[in-house]
Amino acid sequence: MEDVTLLKNRIKKMLVDxxxxxxxxxxxxxxxxxxGPGSIGLDSVDALxxxxxxxxxYGIKIPDPAAAKEVLQSVNTIAAAVQRKx
Amino acid sequence: xxxxxxxGANGGLGQAIARDFIREDSGNFVWLGVxxxxxxxxxxxxxxxxxxxxxxxxxxDPISWQMALKTILTRHDQLDVLVNxxxxxxxxxxxxxxxxxxDDVLSTNLDGVFHGCRAVLPSMISRRQGRIVNISSLSAxxxxxxxxxxxxxxxxxxxxxxxxxxxxxxxxxxxxxxxPGYIETEALSSWGESEKTAAVARVPMRRLGxxxxxxxxxxxxxxxxxxxxxxxxxxxxxGIL
Numbered sequence: 001m002e003d004v005t006l007l008k009n010r011i012k013k014m015l016v017d018x019x020x021x022x023x024x025x026x027x028x029x030x031x032x033x034x035x036g037p038g039s040i041g042l043d044s045v046d047a048l049x050x051x052x053x054x055x056x057x058y059g060i061k062i063p064d065p066a067a068a069k070e071v072l073q074s075v076n077t078i079a080a081a082v083q084r085k086x
Numbered sequence: 087x088x089x090x091x092x093x094g095a096n097g098g099l100g101q102a103i104a105r106d107f108i109r110e111d112s113g114n115f116v117w118l119g120v121x122x123x124x125x126x127x128x129x130x131x132x133x134x135x136x137x138x139x140x141x142x143x144x145x146x147d148p149i150s151w152q153m154a155l156k157t158i159l160t161r162h163d164q165l166d167v168l169v170n171x172x173x174x175x176x177x178x179x180x181x182x183x184x185x186x187x188x189d190d191v192l193s194t195n196l197d198g199v200f201h202g203c204r205a206v207l208p209s210m211i212s213r214r215q216g217r218i219v220n221i222s223s224l225s226a227x228x229x230x231x232x233x234x235x236x237x238x239x240x241x242x243x244x245x246x247x248x249x250x251x252x253x254x255x256x257x258x259x260x261x262x263x264x265x266p267g268y269i270e271t272e273a274l275s276s277w278g279e280s281e282k283t284a285a286v287a288r289v290p291m292r293r294l295g296x297x298x299x300x301x302x303x304x305x306x307x308x309x310x311x312x313x314x315x316x317x318x319x320x321x322x323x324x325g326i327l
């Protein structure tokens with residue numbers, strides 16, 4: 001299994017690259033919300049892109065909005081979903 | 087290579103759109119989406135076997151869309167352009183309109199576009215590029231009597247186009263609509279000469295449009311150079327509106 005820190009760094013880079021965020025991967029906190037107050041400011045279109053990117057990069061299928069809300073809370077929750085998959 | 091899917095490719099307009107894409111750029115591969123292939127679709131693929139293929143598609147059925155996309159992506163691993171062209175009429179005054187005529191027309195003309203866009207978006211989002219061209223109709227803007235179902239469906243296509251265009255604009259996907267006017271296709275074949283004469287009289291250019299003239303507009307909206315055009319509604323109507 002991939003080292004968790006490495007995995008989280010890869011996820012942060014995926015966020016920045018796929019969503020063309022104006023910040024560096026290391027500026028995203030592991031537990032920082034991706035959406036809503038105190039977040040890095042993602043919206044529903046970003047969520048759409050993330051769902052596709054997670055499927056493409058990690059084979060994670062997110063079938064409905066409830067599952068998306070669960071998985072896309074933070075880098076930590078995404079990493080957990082990737083680890084469950086692998 | 088650019089991979090293009092044209093739905094409703096059995097019909098005169100779909101044939102013209104597919105043929106135009108094939109002829110105008112040797113780098114294009116065109117999938118003809120058809121419910122059941124007719125001789126016309128088969129003949130077109132026989133003419134250009136290296137650059138076209140038929141894929142079975144019932145646009146009203148999301149499962150059929152998934153299967154068609156699987157076929158396309160298995161062979162090409164990409165879909166660059168979707169032309170939602172499939173459509174049908176069942177005209178009649180609303181007071182007498184059978185519910186099935188409403189359901190059929192909405193299902194093909196509007197639901198079909200929804201299912202199509204939803205099916206292709208994951209692939210386009212993942213590549214951060216794509217062109218969707220939806221064939222609406224001048225009926226959406228004129229709302230003629232006897233076409234409540236068709237006009238409502240095609241107006242819905244315009245609204246869907248403009249709303250979706252905003253959703254995916256920053257991902258590099260453009261979504262536009264075309265409103266053909268009176269075009270010489272099988273849709274007009276049931277018209278009598280007097281009806282055609284009356285229609286032509288309404289057209290400032292004093293003639294019916296040709297399918298290839300609509301096809302050229304589709305190809306323009308689908309081309310790489312049309313990268314800053316999205317949410318647009320382009321009339322191809324000889325100046326009626």
